[in-house]
Amino acid sequence: QKEVEQNSGPLSVPEGAIASLNCTYSDRVSQSFFWYRQYSGKSPELIMSIYSNGDKEDGRFTAQLNKASQYVSLLIRDSQPSDSATYLCAVKGRNTGFQKLVFGTGTRLLVSP
Amino acid sequence: GAGVSQSPSNKVTEKGKDVELRCDPISGHTALYWYRQSLGQGLEFLIYFQGNSAPDKSGLPSDRFSAERTGGSVSTLTIQRTQQEDSAVYLCASSPSVETQYFGPGTRLLVL
Numbered sequence: 001q002k003e004v005e006q007n008s009g010p011l012s013v014p015e016g017a018i019a020s021l022n023c024t025y026s027d028r029v030s031q032s033f034f035w036y037r038q039y040s041g042k043s044p045e046l047i048m049s050i051y052s053n054g055d056k057e058d059g060r061f062t063a064q065l066n067k068a069s070q071y072v073s074l075l076i077r078d079s080q081p082s083d084s085a086t087y088l089c090a091v092k093g094r095n096t097g098f099q100k101l102v103f104g105t106g107t108r109l110l111v112s113p
Numbered sequence: 114g115a116g117v118s119q120s121p122s123n124k125v126t127e128k129g130k131d132v133e134l135r136c137d138p139i140s141g142h143t144a145l146y147w148y149r150q151s152l153g154q155g156l157e158f159l160i161y162f163q164g165n166s167a168p169d170k171s172g173l174p175s176d177r178f179s180a181e182r183t184g185g186s187v188s189t190l191t192i193q194r195t196q197q198e199d200s201a202v203y204l205c206a207s208s209p210s211v212e213t214q215y216f217g218p219g220t221r222l223l224v225l
Contacts (some may be wrong), residue, residue: 034213043204044156045215062198099169100146101214105155 003027004091006104019076021107024087026070030093033065033072034101038086048074071089079111115139117207117217125223126195134220138207146206146214147180147190156204162188194222195224 005024013019016031032051035095036044050063050072061078062075072091086106093102118137126132127196138145147159152218162182177195180200183190200223206214 043219046213046214049213050202083205099163100158100161102158 002104003093003102004042004078004104006089006107007034008021008089008105009108010108010110011107012112013080016080017111019109019111020082021074021076021087021089021109022113023091023104024070024073025089025091025102027091027093027095028070030047030067030091031071032092033063034090035061035063035072036088036090036103037072038045038088038106040085044088047055047075050079079109081111081113084111117204117205117215119205119217119220119222122218123221123223125225127225128197129194132222134192134203134222136188136190136205136207136217136222138186138188138205139179139209139215140186142180142207142209142215143183143185144210144214145158146208147188149174149201149202149218150204150219159190159203192222196220197224198207200224209211 003026035048037047038044048063050065053067055064056063060077064073086108088106089104090101115145127130143164150156160180163168168195177193180190202219202221204219205217208214
């Protein structure tokens with residue numbers, strides 16, 4: 001089992017819709033969770049971090065964490081074509097001494113006009 | 114302020130040659146990470162420096178790979194006797210703590 005798993009996609013949504021990106025992790029004691037966005041040919045950029053159960057909202061983005069289910073998600077409301085990118089889930093857990101991020105392979109999001 | 118910078122942005126080398134990749138972290142950031150990303154793949158952790166502590170080298174794929182960080186700032190990743198499977202984008206990230214990481218633009222390495 002991979003430490004951090006994501007569906008590779010692509011996830012296709014029409015402009016204006018809600019895009020839902022999901023991530024599961026294997027280390028139950030993981031403490032910190034991050035979503036990075038990576039445009040094609042570019043480096044990852046941090047868009048959200050979440051540390052406790054529940055929802056965290058920032059503009060059009062909402063991160064959701066459920067530690068009991070070992071599940072973290074990212075919702076993008078009012079999706080725009082400029083949101084088209086690969087979204088990487090990253091987790092910091094006990095098996096890395098809480099020092100390093102373990103990344104999923106990413107989900108490619110395509111937002112069509 | 115300036116972000117993380119990496120050089121060169123692109124590197125083409127012949128199999129068997131050594132290469133050096135450089136990373137300049139954000140000033141004041143104590144943590145520095147190297148990752149590798151192959152085409153269409155996720156980020157593979159290579160090595161982590163935190164302050165003056167011994168680096169975490171657990172992700173280095175072979176003894177051909179090494180890295181150093183001088184003066185707690187600039188880092189160099191060296192790949193000796195490069196192989197075609199070393200072709201990838203090498204990303205550096207720095208962090209002011211153990212949380213948020215800021216990535217550089219990467220070095221695209223192609224081994225012919």
